[in-house]
Amino acid sequence: MQLGDHKLLLEKYVGAVMAAPGSLGLTATEDPAEFWERHVLDALKILDLLPKPLHSQNLKVVDVGSGNGIPGIPIAIAIPNWQVFLLDSNTRKSGFVDMFCKFNNIGNAHLLTSRAEAFAQQKEYRSQFDIAFARALGKLPSALELTLPFLKRNGLLVIPHGSSYKSELTRSQNALNELGAILQDSIPYQLNTQVSFTALIFSKQRETPERYPRKPGIPRKRPL
Numbered sequence: 001m002q003l004g005d006h007k008l009l010l011e012k013y014v015g016a017v018m019a020a021p022g023s024l025g026l027t028a029t030e031d032p033a034e035f036w037e038r039h040v041l042d043a044l045k046i047l048d049l050l051p052k053p054l055h056s057q058n059l060k061v062v063d064v065g066s067g068n069g070i071p072g073i074p075i076a077i078a079i080p081n082w083q084v085f086l087l088d089s090n091t092r093k094s095g096f097v098d099m100f101c102k103f104n105n106i107g108n109a110h111l112l113t114s115r116a117e118a119f120a121q122q123k124e125y126r127s128q129f130d131i132a133f134a135r136a137l138g139k140l141p142s143a144l145e146l147t148l149p150f151l152k153r154n155g156l157l158v159i160p161h162g163s164s165y166k167s168e169l170t171r172s173q174n175a176l177n178e179l180g181a182i183l184q185d186s187i188p189y190q191l192n193t194q195v196s197f198t199a200l201i202f203s204k205q206r207e208t209p210e211r212y213p214r215k216p217g218i219p220r221k222r223p224l
Contacts, residue, residue, distance in 0.1 A: 009106075025090075134147045
């Protein structure tokens with residue numbers, strides 16, 4: 001993806017994360033260049049792997065477990081015609097992201113502060129999104145349960161994964177069957193460090209049963 005006019009704002013975001021108090025727990029990375037590559041460029045790379053026609057559409061997307069704003073903030077900056085909802089239960093991290101967006105006029109970024117299990121059961125959010133991203137939700141079966149209920153039918157879920165993705169996919173077949181999704185594609189990619197990742201892209205084929213996601217904490221404690 002060509003950064004163009006977006007680069008200055010993305011660099012400002014990195015600077016804000018680096019300058020934030022350590023008590024916020026935004027990142028363990030102390031090197032801005034490392035944060036840029038491992039987090040910002042990773043988010044932009046994932047966007048590049050999606051079908052290009054999606055970039056020009058007016059889509060509604062959600063970043064579940066957004067934390068410090070990755071990948072939601074780079075996505076909102078790079079594609080201003082998308083409405084990007086950043087969901088996280090940590091009020092301090094969400095507050096930081098919210099203030100950064102407001103101070104920098106990122107009007108297409110919207111903060112949601114609560115558990116995914118709670119928001120996914122609300123009518124205004126359930127089955128309302130075209131694309132969901134999940135980068136830090138733990139094991140794949142749990143991540144699927146926490147994200148797929150947000151998607152419309154035929155919506156896409158994007159989860160970047162490391163080298164263990166094949167075994168995680170094997171463990172996730174029951175979850176996919178229960179939740180109404182299939183693996184559409186698995187696309188390997190590398191960052192400048194030459195560390196290999198795989199973007200797992202799932203397609204929601206049917207409505208997720210109303211019983212999912214289960215009560216807070218259960219998806220992680222008892223994965224499907």
